[in-house]
Amino acid sequence: MPETAWETLSRAMAEIRALSGASALLQWDQETYMPPKGSGARGDQLAAIQGAQHERLTAPPVAEALARAEAERTADPDRAAALRVLRFDHDRAARIPGDLVRAIAQAQAAGVDAWKAARDTGDFGRFAPALERLLALRREQASAYGAPAGGEPYDALLEGYEPGMRVARLEPLFARLVSWLVPLVEKVTARPPPDDAFLRGRFDPEQQWQFTLELLDAVGFDREAGRQDRSIHPFSLGLDPGDVRVTTRIFEDLPLSAIFSTLHEAGHGLYEQHLPAELRRSVLCAAPSMGLHESQSRLWENLVGRSLPFWRAFLPRLARRFPALEGVSPEVFFRAVNRVERSLVRVEADEVTYNLHIVLRFELELALLRGKLAVKDLPEAWDARSERLLGVRPAAARDGVLQDIHWAWGELGYFPTYTLGNLYAASLFAAARRGVPGLDDELGKGNLRPLLGWLAEHVHRIGRRKEAEDIVRDATGNGLGDRDFEAYLTEKYGA
Structure with a gap:
């Protein structure tokens, strides 16, 4: 038959x-x-x-x-x-x-x-x-x-990461972000920076590694269905819901790098592990867009990992591995991990400046695809935009045009999804707070499973059954926009 x-x-x-x-x-x-x-x-x-x-x-x-x-x-x-x-x-x-x-x-x-x-x-x-x-x-x-109707070549590549997204929608959205982010950066960096002297010095790499594994377990990453390794540039790959690979990187003088790299990649990994396993042989067993995928990593890294409730629960655990932190209060540590600086490196950037790093890359990619920028002129163009948007100019290419691996993969059109992820993350976390009674109290106890359960139900297990923006709209009541993100940053950093 x-x-x-x-x-x-x-x-x-x-x-x-x-x-x-x-x-x-x-x-x-x-x-x-x-x-x-x-x-x-x-x-x-x-x-x-x-x-x-x-x-x-x-x-x-x-x-x-x-x-x-x-x-x-x-x-x-x-x-x-x-x-x-x-x-x-x-x-x-x-x-x-x-x-x-x-x-x-x-x-x-x-x-x-x-x-x-x-x-x-x-x-x-x-x-x-x-x-x-x-x-x-x-x-x-x-x-x-x-190019899609009314669009341009960049849209054709962008479509592969964020179906339905267009430059014509991104440019005004990014312009609005810049319009309020730049003044916020100026306002916050004009204040005396929070004390973070306790984060300087040597932090044993093996103890850092063990703490990142503790974090993976705490957020609900199933290490029988995945593993963590080390790489130059942290990343995650989902082979199947039962086999998810994440990486982190460890510097003995930068303990926050490993912590937040692990939380970030764990967010991706949790999404992959909670995709609909019953559809593992179907095209539906995947995220509908990289922006939605990125929302999960940014949510766990920032809205959870840089929150005061989180550090009330996890600072004592970190201090057990690093006794020099024993006298630091969660409030002081919280301010230190939310220090805002005009920095050069995207993956180490704070929440307030991060999207300016993405705008920089988006502008350069557009110029490359439109034929208005030659590859040989990319380092100087990068440095000039860094100075304009972030107020700092790289002294070396490894902290500028060579810092990201994405262009080595030819991933033109990928970077905007990071900002889309930040916007979706703020909306989803606000909705989770409304939907999970006492969520902040649970985070403060180190109980992260109620949040994971909400995300698995409203985002992860849907897979590609729906488009990304529809998933967010169903979960939050709103589509793509920066209002929730602006409210979150203004409340947190304006305090």
Whole structure:
């Protein structure tokens, strides 16, 4: 008996998911344990797997089965959602030739290798050729996708991370953010900074590592369904709800780096672990957008991890590992971890300045895609925008244009999702406070599970059954906007 259209699609989705997991595992290994001389072969391996994934998604039998399944009526909401998502993924992938998919995968592997070498030496020139190649390929990709009606090439790439988002919507949103963030930065940094002398000195790396594992357990990250390792740039990858990889980085003189990197990546990891496992072989077992994914990492890192209730519970645990902190009160520690500074490095930035770092990158990416900025001029353009938006100018490329790994992957269009995540996070946390009685009291006791339960119900377990903004609107009553975020920062830092 021949397969039904849905059976053909179900088998294809399972294979695509399996290939995606294999690709993610290779990428995780590349950033953690792969020996330096393995980069050449890794590029070939990723190209082969991602090429096979692309071929499976765009295969004629899949296209035919998709058309037949869409023509049939279905009362199953999950099947209807899967068909919608498959149509989006298929049509987008079908516009890209397989040779281009493989070329991008190889260029990404070479780009990461070149970025690491350039970062080690502080020489942007060692990365520039690889970035030129990635930019050319992304332009070719954007052209193949085609700009959406009334849009531009950047929209075609942005769509891959945040479906439905457009430059025309981002530019006024970011302009509004800058209009009130810059004065807030000026106001807060004009005050005497909070005391953080107790955070200076040597903090044993092994004790830091053990505390990050304690944090993972506290937030509900299942270490039987995931693991944490170390990398230059913290990241997370979900192979499956039962296999989620996160990383952190540890500096013996910067104890907050490991703490907040772990909380951030744990937020991503919790999302991946609580995706609908019953749909693990379906395209629905994923987040609908990177902005919504980022909302989870920023929520746990900032709205929880930088809150006073959190440190009332966890400062005594940290002080047991580092006796120098025993005399510090939660209130003093809370002020120290919320210190606002005009800093250079995005991943170490405070909540008030962070989105200005994103605006900087968004402006540069737009200029690159629009052909108004050459790669060779990127370091100077970066430095000038850093001075304009943040009031500081990098003295070295590793603290400026070379600080992020994203362009080494050619991820043009990804950075705006960080700010979208911050905005969604503020709205979701405000809604969780309304929906979970005594939430702050529970956080103050170190009981983080009620919050995780609310997020799992209202965000994680939905997967791609709905669009990102619809998920947020259903959970909070509002779509994308900066009002909740502005109220949160103004209340917290205006006090």
